[in-house]
Amino acid sequence: MNPAEKVSESPMTEPQREPRAEPASSPRPTIAVAEGQAKATRGRTHRDVGTVRLEGLHAYYGSNHAVRGVDLVFDPNEVTAIIGPSGCGKSTMVRCINRMHEEIPSARAEGKVVLDQIDLYNSAIDVVAVRRSIGMVFQKPNPFPTMSIVDNVTAGLRLTGAPRSEMKERAQDALQSAGLWDEVKDRLNNAGDGLSGGQQQRLCIARALAVDPEVLLMDEPCSALDPVGTLRIEELISQLRERVTIVIVTHNMQQAARVADTTAFMLNGEMVEVGQTEKMFTNPDDDRTEQYVTGKFG
Amino acid sequence: MSATPPTHPLFAARGNLRRRRRVNRVVEISSTVAALLAVAVLLIVVFSVFRKGVGALNLGFFTKSTPLFGASGGGIANAIVGTGIMVGLATLMAVPIGLLVAIYTSEFAEQRVAHVVRFALDILNGVPTIITGIFVVGLIVIPQGHGSGTAGAVALAIIMLPIVARTAQEVLALVPETLKEAAYALGVTRWRTTLRVTLPTAAGGLLTGSLLAIARVAGETAPLILTSFLFAPGVITDPSQGLASIPLFIFQSSESPSPESHTQAWAAALVLIAFVLVLNVIARAFYARSRQRLEG
């Protein structure tokens, strides 16, 4: 049994959010993103929420010290990529953010993960509510096979007791944000697994977006996709930053270079260097970063 | 060929090739024969039961009850009803419990505990059914003072339980961890995930397990001999009394001296086989569909 999990139907404590416009009424971002949008304005939207701060984060699997004292900030509405060789702890670290690592019996974490002003590891926090504020997309697309496309998208809402009246609208909104609406709008009631790999992954993204999280974690989301599917998801990530803060784990450095504003390099459980993506790939400070991005090890 | 064969390694030495082909043929033929033999056995059994019993199949066979003291005429109406009630009750008892056991071992229990439970179920599966029968006799029949359909149902349920639980465990284990992860990551609670994601995904396989268990106990004779062997004439639906059953009918009819009874025994056997075959086919169909869904 999982001692850290507080199972409850309606969350007793929920991370405080600024009140924001109801999804039905607020205009959703259009697909085209202005090229020359200044960095200064991009990080500051009308809702300044979705900042995640890791403070002294440690994670263990039994006696294996997988994440060693990580301090990191994810700025709102930015894309941060986590790179590093296999086994460096990047997936583990990201799973600590939405407390998914707790699903593994021998896992435990120490330190703080602060979403806006709330420490998610506080003992009064409802872990189920955390996961509604911080969504996750996995490496292999995993739509629910027994549900239709629209049911898949609304699964997060239906299975957590959201009001039925908004379902259709929120589903459409989520599918549009995921760039999948046009392709499936005529077959919303078809099986969820009758789509191509790239479409399935976009369906999973829509499913995660439907519960309206502040942060979206993506664990190597393009690993199982072909090059075209990968590029579509990357474009999507670029557009989604207006809506959520994105953290993407990737072992593909070119991908990190293409999509991320900030890149963080991890090695052996430690955060070696964090910086603007351009700098990390043209002139990194740390020699280990230099060695890794030029492929001298990995 | 008059010229010497080429010595390049890609060219096979002729003798070698012929020997390999011969060995291949031999293995191929013997395994085909074995497969045919296995299928043949089934066909022979079904065919001979059919031949010997088809003569007694008529409307009356299905609508009349067994007469007393081996009198002629009559049918298996009461036996069908009795089997139906006892198997039905057993299913109602065994399937929910078996499912819950499977859910416990695959979702909530620690590795070691789950291992012990699985082991216990396997042993239970191997317990000779006559022993189960005696156990139920001690548990229910003796305190009650008489046999009953309920006692028979309990015995059948005990036999069904490990089958349902084990197949359910296998199918639940096939549900990919990633599906459950997806649900947890959406903020869905553990039990809700099990109920609305894991179980529906495994539904086909769970149904299969239940159907196979039913097919298995429909023909169990030993426990019924001990628990529900005395019954009143005519169709009875009250499980607190002794109920007739098809396997018992076959047993008793084949003991009686009259050839007509023998034919009726064969006919009842035919009915039973048909029932088991149909259930198996349906169960396999569900399993195939369920696997297809799980494996994408």
Add this chain to the structure above:
Amino acid sequence: MHEKTRVQYREDLANLEQRGLEGLDMVVTVLDRTLEATQHADIELAELVIADDDRLDGRYLEVHQELITMLATQSPVATDLRLISALLHVMHGIERMGDQCVNIAKLIPITGNEPPADEEMQKRISMMGKQCRALINQAKRAFADRDLEMARDLVRQDDVVDNLNRECFRIAIEIGDDPDRREWAMTMLLAARSLERIGDNAVDIGEQVAYVVTGLFREFEDASHPGEVATVEAQP
């Protein structure tokens, strides 16, 4: 660090750098010939220099093409990327230096077989030539060794060339009224100017060294910032 990866790529890059820098050796050879042709008014040697420029252009195109291919196929980043960018600049500089030598060689038939009109100017041209030769060799060493100090020193060495150029200019102004002498002096001024350009090209190579090492591109000293040497932080 751990296992060896991309061994072939690193070897290829190192070889490419070497082939690129060999171009500087080729330039030195060309420069030597040019200077000799100038000293002895050797028209045939001058023609050889002009014809031989194709070889230098060939080397430039070859290395340039391979650098582009490496960009396309190997996705270099960080130091590798800066190195390739620097090499592209260096190759361009090599090609320019070769062209400057050709310009000088082309002047020789003009000055003809007549004896030099002014010993002083001739001497200075010769000194400029030698100094340029030294500059090119120093630039090559600085690049190959990633020696930031040596690269910055190129500015000082180039100042010598610039001063000699100014002296030539002064001599030319004061050469007098003889039209033949004046014609010779103007022509030699052009040669001096070409040598001065070669010196600047060598300093540019030094700036590329700084870029590779520090990741920052700063002009060491140029016409708009005379006497200023930018402070660049050296990398460990």
